[in-house]
Structures are given as structure tokens and as C-alpha cells.
Amino acid sequence: MDPIRQAKxxxxxxxxxxxxxxxxxxxxxxxxxxxxxxPQQKLDFKAVRLAGRLWRKRLMGKASFAVLRDHTGDxxxxxxxxxxxxxxxxxxxxxxxxxxxxxxxxxxxxVFTTKTGEITVHVQRFRLLAKCLHALPIEKETEEKTYAxxxxxxxxxxxxxxxxxxxxxxxxxxxxxxxxVQAIRDFFNARGYLEVETPILQTIYGGAFARPFTTHLxxxxxxxxxxxxxxxxxxxLIVGGFPAVYEFSKDFRNEGIDRYHNPEFTQVELYVAxxxxxxxxxxxxxxxxxxxxKAVGSTVVxxxxxxxxxxxxxxxxxxFDALKEAVGQDVRALxxxxxxxxxxKYELPVPEPPYEAIDLIALLFDKLVEPKLxxxxxxxxxxxxxxxxxxxxxxxxGVVERFELIVGGKELANAYSELNDPFDQRQRLExxxxxxxxxxxxxxxxxxxxxxxLEYGLPPTAGLGLGIDRLTMLxxxxxxIQEVLFFPLLRPQSG
RNA sequence: GUCCCCAUAGCUCAGCGGUAGAGCAGCGGAUUCUUAAUCCGCGGGCCGCAGGUUCGAAUCCUGCUGGGGACACCA
Numbered sequence: 001m002d003p004i005r006q007a008k009x010x011x012x013x014x015x016x017x018x019x020x021x022x023x024x025x026x027x028x029x030x031x032x033x034x035x036x037x038x039p040q041q042k043l044d045f046k047a048v049r050l051a052g053r054l055w056r057k058r059l060m061g062k063a064s065f066a067v068l069r070d071h072t073g074d075x076x077x078x079x080x081x082x083x084x085x086x087x088x089x090x091x092x093x094x095x096x097x098x099x100x101x102x103x104x105x106x107x108x109x110x111v112f113t114t115k116t117g118e119i120t121v122h123v124q125r126f127r128l129l130a131k132c133l134h135a136l137p138i139e140k141e142t143e144e145k146t147y148a149x150x151x152x153x154x155x156x157x158x159x160x161x162x163x164x165x166x167x168x169x170x171x172x173x174x175x176x177x178x179x180x181v182q183a184i185r186d187f188f189n190a191r192g193y194l195e196v197e198t199p200i201l202q203t204i205y206g207g208a209f210a211r212p213f214t215t216h217l218x219x220x221x222x223x224x225x226x227x228x229x230x231x232x233x234x235x236x237l238i239v240g241g242f243p244a245v246y247e248f249s250k251d252f253r254n255e256g257i258d259r260y261h262n263p264e265f266t267q268v269e270l271y272v273a274x275x276x277x278x279x280x281x282x283x284x285x286x287x288x289x290x291x292x293x294k295a296v297g298s299t300v301v302x303x304x305x306x307x308x309x310x311x312x313x314x315x316x317x318x319x320f321d322a323l324k325e326a327v328g329q330d331v332r333a334l335x336x337x338x339x340x341x342x343x344x345k346y347e348l349p350v351p352e353p354p355y356e357a358i359d360l361i362a363l364l365f366d367k368l369v370e371p372k373l374x375x376x377x378x379x380x381x382x383x384x385x386x387x388x389x390x391x392x393x394x395x396x397x398g399v400v401e402r403f404e405l406i407v408g409g410k411e412l413a414n415a416y417s418e419l420n421d422p423f424d425q426r427q428r429l430e431x432x433x434x435x436x437x438x439x440x441x442x443x444x445x446x447x448x449x450x451x452x453x454l455e456y457g458l459p460p461t462a463g464l465g466l467g468i469d470r471l472t473m474l475x476x477x478x479x480x481i482q483e484v485l486f487f488p489l490l491r492p493q494s495g
Numbered sequence: 496g497u498c499c500c501c502a503u504a505g506c507u508c509a510g511c512g513g514u515a516g517a518g519c520a521g522c523g524g525a526u527u528c529u530u531a532a533u534c535c536g537c538g539g540g541c542c543g544c545a546g547g548u549u550c551g552a553a554u555c556c557u558g559c560u561g562g563g564g565a566c567a568c569c570a
Contacts, residue, residue: 002505002521004521004522005521056530056531056532058529058530058532058533059526059529059532060525060526060527060528060529060532060533061525061526061527062526062527063526063527063528063529064526064527064529065528065529065530065532067530076529076530078528078529080527081527082527097522100521101520101521114528114529114530115528115529116528116529116530118528118529118530120528134505135505135506135520135521136505136506136520137505137506137507137519137520138506138519138520139506139507139519140518140519140520140531149506149507150506150507151506151507152502152506152507152562152563153562153563154502154561154562154563155506155562157562166506209569209570210569211568211569253569254569255568255569256496256567256568256569257569258564258565258566258568258569259564260569261568261569349566349567352567358570359570362570363570365570366570382570386570387570411570442568442569442570490561490562491560491561491562
């Protein structure tokens with residue numbers, strides 16, 4: 001805490017100004033509203049009440065200017081000593097000396113235009129609403145120079161409230177994030193899909209490949225997992241007869257942290273009965289085109305120095321065709337030894353054993369194909385071994401009806417014609433169980449109740465998972481996932 | 496988990512073996528139309544932490560802590 005500001009709290013109380021008053025201060029306008037409507041005189045500006053942070057002070061003798069920043073923007077304030085003739089200390093001491101930049105104040109007065117043409121509130125009464133006890137890193141910008149920016153990422157993330165106070169652009173990212181979520185919700189609701197909630201605490205985790213967080217329920221003396229996915233629960237609901245369900249799902253994965261990964265992140269998952277992955281591709285195209293248009297105002301966005309267009313339709317390429325394009329041959333024809341040679345040829349790190357041919361194929365795809373797909377691209381018909389929850393392809397052996405949508409070189413969405421054959425599903429999960437036996441930490445555990453649900457009959461279903469954080473990054477041109485999470489995970493400060 | 500980079504005033508940074516610096520913010524004064532207000536004056540620091548080298552360390556070395564980037568992992 002700033003000791004000077006602390007001392008001002010005492011001084012204010014001595015002068016009869018409570019720095020944290022109980023009384024509310026209802027406002028009747030905002031900075032943006034005044035700036036927008038005053039020139040047209042569309043509203044009465046003779047008795048405005050607005051509140052916000054004191055942002056700048058330009059003190060002179062008997063009259064001074066200040067700037068108030070509220071949630072809509074900045075507006076200039078004008079104070080005159082003559083207006084406080086009964087209690088001149090309100091101007092001379094409280095306003096000029098005891099109010100600091102960052103203090104939350106409420107003002108009342110009338111709007112006028114200064115000689116230099118700036119719309120300004122002539123303050124007749126003001127009240128301190130909450131004292132700010134820390135110096136605020138307020139930026140000053142001109143065409144030539146920028147003073148005192150608050151740029152240290154660690155400080156910005158640890159004290160996001162300060163980041164938000166100081167950087168309107170950060171606020172805009174999060175407003176847009178909410179607009180994105182809302183646009184998706186509207187899109188799904190317009191089609192009659194039902195928004196649902198499923199458990200975050202799960203006794204068996206599944207639906208993705210990842211190490212889970214574990215916890216414990218004392219009441220039942222039961223180990224529990226935080227969900228890595230909600231897929232298996234949403235499919236149970238389709239079994240139960242809902243024709244289409246979706247959920248915005250905070251998922252938790254006990255994996256590495258980097259520019260694209262936070263231990264907790266958000267996906268929206270959607271399951272629609274009687275449809276397949278081809279239908280889902282068209283839905284995703286429509287969805288993203290609509291969301292970009294609504295949240296950004298355009299389907300074309302700048303991301304990491306590139307221009308990306310979300311207008312439908314998107315390029316489609318089959319998994320093995322894309323890989324063939326990259327390495328010049330069909331990797332399905334290669335032995336494990338030949339695949340290994342290919343991995344080494346491209347100077348990719350050979351995975352830790354135990355690994356199988358399919359792991360080498362996935363490695364080649366992830367390193368040689370995915371990063372090059374900048375424009376929205378559907379990669380379809382994945383190898384079966386990589387997709388234990390997807391239905392076998394209707395005509396091509398060895399692959400499943402699955403697509404990933406790659407944008408900006410990263411996976412944005414993942415979808416299947418869902419596997420609804422309980423016999424096939426059991427075999428696939430048994431293979432996963434074998435991988436776990438062999439030390440595969442991310443392989444899926446067996447889930448007998450999910451299999452029983454499939455045995456009751458899952459209609460043919462199209463399923464989708466779409467990364468909300470990644471989509472927000474793309475639509476906000478945010479370079480890291482931390483920029484689109486209010487409170488990204490950081491190691492706690494020691495000492 | 497590995498490698499590289501960073502850590503100096505509230506904020507943004509300079510200084511890189513010889514007394515700790517600037518701008519913005521702050522404090523005191525002047526100022527009734529300023530808007531990066533201006534003018535005069537002033538204070539502010541365990542130079543991330545702990546060791547080491549040296550006559551002398553913010554500066555060189557080692558370790559630790561925190562952060563950033565890359566890799567690995569996360570198909």
C-alpha cells in the first residue's frame with residue numbers, strides 16, 4: 001500500500017469525507033453517452049450524474065480540469081473553486097490534494113463545451129466513492145511517445161484487475177469472448193439444441209487422451225477425477241432420447257502449460273442424433289461464419305500476421321492424402337522401420353518407447369501437415385487407432401469417420417460420426433486398456449456404464465468438440481491462451 | 496522435464512567491475528480553458544533471494560525463486 005495515500009485516508013476522514021462511504025451513487029449517464037448525444041442535445045445534460053475512476057488531473061489555481069474514466073470511456077471534468085464557496089476546502093484540499101488518480105468518484109454537474117471544443121462536465125458536486133490505495137500504472141500516449149505502460153505479463157496476469165483498469169483493449173478481448181460464446185449459444189438454440197450440464201467430478205474419466213487431475217470425496221471415501229471431457233455423458237443423454245444436446249464445458253487436463261494450453265480450458269461439445277460427420281462439417285462452417293460475423297463483424301480476421309477467412313466452405317483433405325502430399329508417399333504402405341527412417345529424415349524427435357507405427361504416423365502428421373494449415377481446413381478420415389470413439393468409415397477400411405478443423409496451424413475442432421456399436425466400442429476400449437497396461441498414461445480407462453448405455457442403443461449421432469479458448473485467440477488475434485483467460489494459471493508467488 | 500532469455504524506484508526502462516539514473520506517477524509551490532497542461536523546487540531503491548570471486552559487485556560466477564520464449568508432453 002502507498003503510505004502517502006494511506007495518510008490521505010486519515011486526512012479525508014478528519015475533513016469529514018468518508019473514503020469508503022456506505023451510500024450508493026446511482027448514475028444517470030455515462031461518458032460515452034454524453035460524448036455521443038450532447039452535440040445533438042438529444043438528452044437533458046443539465047444535471048448529469050456519473051461515476052468512475054479519476055484518470056488525470058490538470059490542476060491550476062482557481063479552476064482545474066480532470067479526466068474521469070468509466071466503463072464506456074473518458075470524459076473531461078471541470079472544477080471551479082467558486083462552486084464550493086461554502087466549503088472551499090472541498091476544492092482546495094479534497095479535490096486538489098487528497099484525490100488521487102485511480103480513486104473512484106461520483107460527480108454531478110452540467111455539460112458544456114470548452115473554448116477548445118471539448119465536451120466537458122462542469123462539476124458542481126462530487127463524492128469520493130472508494131479510495132484507490134495503490135499507484136495505478138496509467139499509460140500516457142501521444143503520437144511520439146508512450147509513457148509508463150503496464151506490460152510485464154506476470155504482473156498483468158497476477159493482477160488482472162489492474163490490467164483491466166489500465167488497458168481497454170484487454171477488456172475488449174473478454175467482452176468479445178462472451179460475444180463468441182453467446183453467438184454459439186444462439187446458433188445452437190435457434191436449431192432447438194438443448195443446453196445441458198454434466199458432472200465435472202467423475203468416477204471414471206474418458207472422452208479424450210489426457211492425464212486427469214485427481215481428488216477425493218470424503219463422504220463416500222471415493223477417489224474422483226476432474227473431467228478431461230464430457231463426451232461420454234453427453235452421449236448417454238442421446239441414448240436417453242434427447243435429439244441434440246450441447247454443453248459449454250470447462251475441462252481439466254494434467255498436462256504441460258504453454259502458449260496454447262492451460263490446465264483448465266473451455267470446450268463446447270455438441271451431439272446431434274441421426275446425423276453424421278459430413279453433416280457436422282457443414283454445420284461447423286455455418287457456425288464459425290456466423291460467430292465471426294457476429295462477434296467480430298467480419299469473417300476475415302488477422303491472426304499472427306496472417307489473414308484468415310472463416311467464410312464457408314472450407315477446404316477438405318483426407319488425413320492420409322494430406323500426409324502423402326507432405327512426405328511424397330502413402331505412409332500406410334510403410335513398415336515401422338521405414339516410418340522411423342522418415343521421422344529421422346525430417347529430423348523429428350523419435351518418441352519414447354513403447355510406441356507403435358501409428359504413433360510415428362501421428363508424429364509426422366502433427367509436425368509436417370498441421371502447422372501448415374492456416375486457412376480453415378477440414379482434415380478427415382483419421383486412422384482408426386487414433387480415434388477409439390469414432391465410427392468405422394462406411395467404405396474405407398482402417399480409417400474412421402472423423403474430422404478435425406485446423407485453423408492457424410492448430411486444432412480448433414474435432415468431430416466424429418459417433419461409434420454406436422457396443423461390440424466395436426468394447427474392443428476399442430479394451431485396446432486402450434492394453435495400452436494403459438503397457439504404460440500409456442493418456443489411454444482411456446474402461447467405462448462399463450458407458451458401454452451398457454451403448455447396449456441400450458445410441459442412434460447414429462454426429463458429435464463435435466470446439467475449443468472456445470482457441471477460437472477466441474483466433475478472433476481476437478491473441479498470441480497466447482493467457483490473453484483470453486481472465487486468470488491463467490501461474491505458480492503462486494513465494495515469500 | 497530440457498535449453499535460452501529476463502528480474503534495477505509504483506510503472507516503463509538505461510546503467511553491465513569504481514558514490515544508483517531517466518521519463519511517467521508522487522510530494523511542496525505558482526497558475527480560472529487545460530487536455531502528455533505548463534513553470535519552479537523535492538523526495539523516492541535489501542539493483543528478485545542466497546552464496547562465491549574481487550581491494551571493490553546492480554555489473555563477473557554458482558545455486559535458488561518467479562516470469563517469458565523454444566522444445567518435449569498435450570495425437
